[in-house]
Amino acid sequence: MSIIIVGGGIVGSMLALALSYTTQGNQTIFLIAEKKLKSNWHTTYDGKSIALSIDTCQKIASFGVWSAIKPLATAITNIHISDRGSPGFILLNSQDYNISALGYIIELSRAMNTLLTCVQEAPGIHLYCPRKVSEIERFEEYVCVTLDNGEKIHGELLVAADGTYSDVANLCGIKRCTVNYEQVAVVSTVLTQLAHNGWAFERFTDQGPLAMLPIANGYSTFIWCQSYISQQRIEKWNDKQFLIELQDAFGWRLGRFLQVGRRKIHPLQLQTTTQNISHRLVLIGNAAQTLHPIAGQGFNLGMRDITLLADTLQSAWKHGTGAGDYLTLQNYQKSRMKDVRDTITITDGLLRIFSNRHAGLVMGRALALIMIDQIPSLRRVLAQWILGGMQWNTALRDKNETL
Template sequence: MKHYDVIISGGAMAGATLALALDKQAQGALSIAIVEAYQTDHEQHPGFDARAIALSHGTVDILKRFDLWKDVSSVATAIEQIHVSDRGHAGMTEIAHSDIPVPALGYVVELADVGRLYHQRIQSSQNIELLCPDSIAQLNRFSDRVELKLTSQKEISGQLLVAADGAFSPICDAVKLQQNQVDFEQVAVIANVVCQQAHQGRAFERFTESGPVALLPMSENRMSLVWCLPPAEADKVLQMDDKAFLSRLQEAFGWRLGAISATGERSSYPLILRYRPQIISHRLAVVGNAAQALHPIAGQGFNLGIRDVASLVDEIGLQLADPGDYSVLSRYQARRTDDRETTIGLTSGLVRLFSNDWWPTRLGRNVGLFCADALPPLKQPLLNRTLGLVER
């Protein structure tokens, strides 16, 4: 039975970032295994697919600390301005990187690009072993270790097991970690689109009576679309031909970037908040979407997960001799509580506020957007969380 200091279940963004960050932090003192069911350098990997995500300024700082940003920056597009508006109403606010000032408010990356870069780094590491394609079939925990049997029949052990295996985490289910759910009764329609005008590093979040429409700047002047709709309306939009789809999107988003002229392949997923109040168990820590999967409004989900990763790395770094010791895990749980609760509360509150077309709510949010634009101190708390400048 081969032994590792840390075994990570899941090798997508959270798991791969954790492995590389731990390797950097420990300077070769830890042996790390990643158990991953899909080939991580393959385009069909569900965690490294065609979607794009926004990395906050704070996330970039974390990646720099672990010597990961240099690679990721080569495939990143800077967000220089964020424009927030309410369709058909006067309320709007803008945030520019020059107002802060920071080099950029954040960056947009395609998951497939990051997956390819991460795979290369993992393959070149002497301390990380990628067990792929493989998955955990059996888990047994003892006072000083975990023992795992994989579907390949390999048997391995470790001092710490980390669940980075997504919102439907089999590991968390196996140890019966409670998961709470809130169904927002929305579906996110995802696509890459091209607009008539150059995006010039601008990101847009536009609130409509059906839900928010977000456009993020990408390379080659493309934009990543996240369009939140009621399920029945999302089904209709997904079944439209490209011409009808672009026309419907144009109606929802408006003409701030001119005509929306082309779209790539569309996909969708239901918007359900899933979170686990407890993110530790004996010899087990939980990070990323396995800990919490958020509504995409305000782009907080992945950045919150990276703060999980950084906090766990910090705590393990204080006790490399036994990364699965209860003292490490209890500090990690305590350290993550405030950030997780605040971010989950913020995103859920924004969904309720901006998906409600009741006229008093609509009036209140437009006044709020107007005041935030006229009185910058009012938008500072939201700005700090958008930038990822929060305690963790």
């Protein structure tokens, strides 16, 4: 029997690779990918980039893919967190924790091209691309997926890794709850006068949180959250106007902003499912939960779905209990619940605290930033969250980095 993964984004591809690696190609994995990726990615760096925590990088390394991703990744050595107009800030430095990086930034479309090559070479993976799912039938012992060309695939378990608007969830009647933040993220790259030297910045501004992250060739990539209302105004700005506004919001820590790439706009929402498992079905990554990018946790959380699911399936195969067995899936769900709930609560809480410009709260935030920066134990808790989520502390204990 086999596993069917729907969605060839970063989460679906990584799960396929993790399963191929852990089973050494001895299980059949069908990966259905809607989009055909271009092999000639362009060099303008204006696509979405994401921050990988050290925990995520170590997990990718544990199934042999980090060596392919690392050449595309830029290390974060320092993180500076500030609230615009307030004296407080927090500074985290990788050397304080005896590690060479606090995380890495990858440009998503470029990383996806590399992952596609890995997928094509990995034993046991059968790629259907470009293909979509048009029908799903679930039976007691197996699941049958019909593709948009009429072809049928059978498997013991179906994994939905098809993103926020999951067709699989819809076709299987999984209910989702959506909180619309009435915000968008404006994403692009900026060429800066001063070298970033591995510094990442998270700045809370009147308009919304602004993250400035280091990437290759002297560029930084930014994610600037704005209200729906501001979106129309921003879309009218030409490059010159945009650079002035961005500089005003960010400040001068990277010198003058010289050039900005093509802007892309992503609507922001919190989306959760009432259940991330059902009969012969598991939802992972954005299909299971879509977060606000304020803390850069979406894929990092999805990576923890991937590794736990890969471990759960591996153990089920080993003990002959069957990968689609409902008890197996329930164990998976139980083990994921706390991490998912905590990450959503912290991310959503951060957004609400830092989006509020009430004078008392602004002062409270300034004090909190100063306190966290000055008290090593508090700084350590924050570092732990950034390095790999609240349940993770290996890197802080283990000084021997494997990346």
